[in-house]
Amino acid sequence: MDSQEVASRPKISLRGVTTRFVSKGAVVDAVGPIDLDIADGEFVCLVGPSGCGKSTVLRMVGGLVRPSTGEIDLHVTDPRWATATVFQDYSIYPWKNVIENVRFGLDLAGVPKAEGNRRSQVYLERMGLGDRAKAHISELSGGMKQRVAIARALVVEPEILLMDEPFSAIDAQMRHVLQDDLLEMWQSDRRTVLFVTHSIEEAILLADRVIMLSVRPGRIVADRQVPIERPRSAESARNSKEFAELHDELWELMRREVQSQLAASRTAQEAS
Amino acid sequence: MSEQATSTATNDVVLKRLPGPAEFNPKSHSRRRRTIELSLSIGVPVALIILWELASTHEWINPGLYPSPTDLLRRTPELFSSNAGGGMWGDVGKSMYRVAWGYFWGALFGLVLGVWMGMSRLTRAALEPLLAAMYTVPKLALIGVFLLILGFDEKPVIAVIALTVFFFVWIQTMTAVMSVPSGYRDAAVSFGATKWQLFRQVLLPGSLPQIFIGLRVAAGVTVLTVIGVEFVFAPGNQGLGYRINTARQILDPGQMYVAIVIAALLGVLFTWVVRRVGRMLAPWAKEDEG
Ligand SMILES: Nc1ncnc2c1ncn2[C@@H]1O[C@H](COP(=O)(O)OP(=O)(O)O)[C@@H](O)[C@H]1O
Ligand SMILES: [Mg+2]
Numbered sequence: 001m002d003s004q005e006v007a008s009r010p011k012i013s014l015r016g017v018t019t020r021f022v023s024k025g026a027v028v029d030a031v032g033p034i035d036l037d038i039a040d041g042e043f044v045c046l047v048g049p050s051g052c053g054k055s056t057v058l059r060m061v062g063g064l065v066r067p068s069t070g071e072i073d074l075h076v077t078d079p080r081w082a083t084a085t086v087f088q089d090y091s092i093y094p095w096k097n098v099i100e101n102v103r104f105g106l107d108l109a110g111v112p113k114a115e116g117n118r119r120s121q122v123y124l125e126r127m128g129l130g131d132r133a134k135a136h137i138s139e140l141s142g143g144m145k146q147r148v149a150i151a152r153a154l155v156v157e158p159e160i161l162l163m164d165e166p167f168s169a170i171d172a173q174m175r176h177v178l179q180d181d182l183l184e185m186w187q188s189d190r191r192t193v194l195f196v197t198h199s200i201e202e203a204i205l206l207a208d209r210v211i212m213l214s215v216r217p218g219r220i221v222a223d224r225q226v227p228i229e230r231p232r233s234a235e236s237a238r239n240s241k242e243f244a245e246l247h248d249e250l251w252e253l254m255r256r257e258v259q260s261q262l263a264a265s266r267t268a269q270e271a272s
Numbered sequence: 273m274s275e276q277a278t279s280t281a282t283n284d285v286v287l288k289r290l291p292g293p294a295e296f297n298p299k300s301h302s303r304r305r306r307t308i309e310l311s312l313s314i315g316v317p318v319a320l321i322i323l324w325e326l327a328s329t330h331e332w333i334n335p336g337l338y339p340s341p342t343d344l345l346r347r348t349p350e351l352f353s354s355n356a357g358g359g360m361w362g363d364v365g366k367s368m369y370r371v372a373w374g375y376f377w378g379a380l381f382g383l384v385l386g387v388w389m390g391m392s393r394l395t396r397a398a399l400e401p402l403l404a405a406m407y408t409v410p411k412l413a414l415i416g417v418f419l420l421i422l423g424f425d426e427k428p429v430i431a432v433i434a435l436t437v438f439f440f441v442w443i444q445t446m447t448a449v450m451s452v453p454s455g456y457r458d459a460a461v462s463f464g465a466t467k468w469q470l471f472r473q474v475l476l477p478g479s480l481p482q483i484f485i486g487l488r489v490a491a492g493v494t495v496l497t498v499i500g501v502e503f504v505f506a507p508g509n510q511g512l513g514y515r516i517n518t519a520r521q522i523l524d525p526g527q528m529y530v531a532i533v534i535a536a537l538l539g540v541l542f543t544w545v546v547r548r549v550g551r552m553l554a555p556w557a558k559e560d561e562g
Contacts, residue, residue, distance in 0.1 A: 062462050085462045091455035095477040095556045105463040108473070138556070156463070 016070035045203035048213030084158035143174035378437025386445025444486025448479035481557030484550030
């Protein structure tokens with residue numbers, strides 16, 4: 001394979017992916033079919049109505065759920081740290097202190113403790129938690145916990161960073177701060193990011209490209225480049241004309257999706 | 273009063289929320305509350321004992337059936353020093369021996385099987401219905417069977433105790449491992465944890481506080497069971513349960529009470545030790561959990 005081909009090859013590609021959950025006899029078609037290519041270094045936000053399968057797509061890319069049909073290809077150099085995930089509820093461990101939590105992925109991979117501590121400390125500093133390395137998790141606020149979770153994902157330097165509504169459980173002010181931090185960090189190392197959010201605003205602020213899913217089973221109903229230049233800050237992006245236009249367009253789409261679902265469930269109710 | 277309703281001329285009612293004593297002086301207030309709680313937890317039992325003492329010495333109740341606490345205290349050294357049947361020391365020692373070994377084997381098997389079944393659906397499918405059916409069998413009723421199988425020595429006694437402990441520890445451990453939040457597992461799996469790493473780094477610490485609740489309950493139950501078994505069968509005619517039972521037969525309530533109190537203290541002490549160990553191994557557990 002020549003280098004030209006490698007360069008144009010997508011980092012993540014989904015081909016005819018569907019997901020069907022069967023639990024206790026009930027069948028839920030959660031996703032698809034979806035075809036999607038994400039380029040190396042691209043920041044992609046996945047939005048859509050709640051329950052449409054956003055998390056499921058992310059979990060499939062992260063290897064926590066298998067697709068029912070189709071295929072997902074990740075083109076990576078080191079499969080060990082292909083992906084790292086930041087979850088909505090932090091999922092950091094109360095029996096470990098801050099730096100032990102950040103070091104977790106390195107510990108699992110057998111990186112020596114001293115080296116792990118050194119590397120973790122770097123990311124704690126970047127997240128503004130440099131002086132809290134030995135703190136207990138119970139002493140941290142929600143925003144700090146999520147910083148720990150982000151540091152834990154970044155310290156393994158994953159080729160693909162997966163984030164599932166990482167800021168939705170955090171108050172508005174702290175959310176803005178973390179969004180800016182994330183933007184700044186991404187602009188300095190340009191990792192491939194797949195970021196799930198239910199907030200259209202957040203998606204446009206952060207992403208190169210916003211993908212909207214339909215109601216369940218989630219299919220792609222819109223795929224838009226964000227026409228706001230980088231480097232950007234949340235503040236400047238929010239006030240731009242491009243932001244307002246894209247925001248309105250996506251809102252209208254989302255509204256139609258949700259209404260069509262409501263109408264469908266009403267007719268279903270009347271039929272039964 | 274921190275809440276007052278004031279009726280004004282227009283018949284509007286003003287509901288006031290005001291700071292109370294706890295807010296005005298939080299430090300001394302909480303100190304006072306602690307003092308009250310502590311004096312109650314000591315005072316109530318002491319008061320009851322004093323009441324018992326008075327009732328017995330004034331013969332409001334029959335002192336032959338209810339000897340006074342001071343009488344019991346006076347008799348205690350004699351019970352311990354007399355060498356009839358090994359004395360009380362022998363009984364305490366034998367009972368503690370049975371508590372220790374029964375608890376050890378029961379907790380060991382309960383922990384191993386509980387963790388294994390908590391982690392593996394297949395093992396659960398294979399063993400859970402069987403164990404759940406056996407869970408409610410009164411283990412004391414099996415003493416006869418064990419006597420026939422294992423012979424007339426310590427083994428059947430230890431077996432009954434271990435079996436009782438096993439079920440408490442097994443079910444609590446299995447539930448604890450299964451109820452570790454799925455977010456904790458996902459995070460580990462997404463970082464590529466092996467099965468062993470998942471267990472060692474996540475499932476074990478994540479379930480330890482709950483596991484220790486099971487171990488603590490089982491500690492109390494162990495003492496109860498030992499006493500019960502010794503009523504029925506006490507190898508070498510020794511053990512607190514045996515002592516209580518014979519004291520009843522020879523109509524010596526004094527001896528009976530002393531043995532009962534010692535058994536109770538044994539249970540309290542054992543439970544306390546298990547709680548301390550739990551606090552040490554799982555210091556992140558909330559107060560009410562560990
Ligand atoms: N493990 C599972 N078992 C059964 N159903 C599931 C499972 N995970 C998700 N679902 C269902 O799939 C649908 C999509 O879920 P999810 O991907 O979490 O949606 P979103 O993240 O967009 O809110 C929902 O209806 C959800 O109930
Ligand atoms: Mg979700």
